[in-house]
Amino acid sequence: MQEGTSRIGGFAGETCERGDVYAADCPTRKLLDRVADKWSVLILLLLGQEAMRFNALRRRIEGVSQKMLSQTLRSLERDGLVSRTVVATVPVTVTYAITPLGSGLIGSLRSMIDWAETHMPDVAAAQRFYDDALGCGG
Known part of the structure; x- marks a missing residue:
């Protein structure tokens, strides 16, 4: 894991690197998609x-x-x-x-x-x- 990143929980048990919102399967990105609709x-x-x-x-x-x-x-x-x-x-x-x-x-x-x-x-x-x-x- 890179310095300055951490694992975060997401939708239905998913995790991704904090700050990795560019990854298609990142739960943070999915939440951003929802609240930005x-x-x-x-x-x-x-x-x-x-x-x-x-x-x-x-x-x-x-x-x-x-x-x-x-x-x-x-x-x-x-x-x-x-x-x-x-x-x-x-x-x-x-x-x-x-x-x-x-x-x-x-x-x-x-x-x-x-x-x-x-x-x-x-x-x-x-x-x-x-x-x-x-x-x-x-």
Whole structure:
């Protein structure tokens, strides 16, 4: 093992070298893929504000399909970032909430959004420059 690296646990008993996120089978990389997904980010940010029911999340997040919302919530729940509470009512009430582990991500997610909002004009200008240089025109 190289100096400055250590073995870390991952998904379902997997391990990889700390800092080896470039390896396809690295559990850290898999977790980064999950939390960097656009639907995951939006769900976590909303649940960071308040617990919500499935249909409230679906109404609030424009463009997400029922299937994608369901899959993403299930994955976030499996990772311990979201909790699911079922209350035996008629019809059954299911509420999703952020867990303490998921709450730890909120600051980082907000920083990414702040960066995107601050630098979107710069990115748009770079895109125009690139397209103009290739003769694409957008």
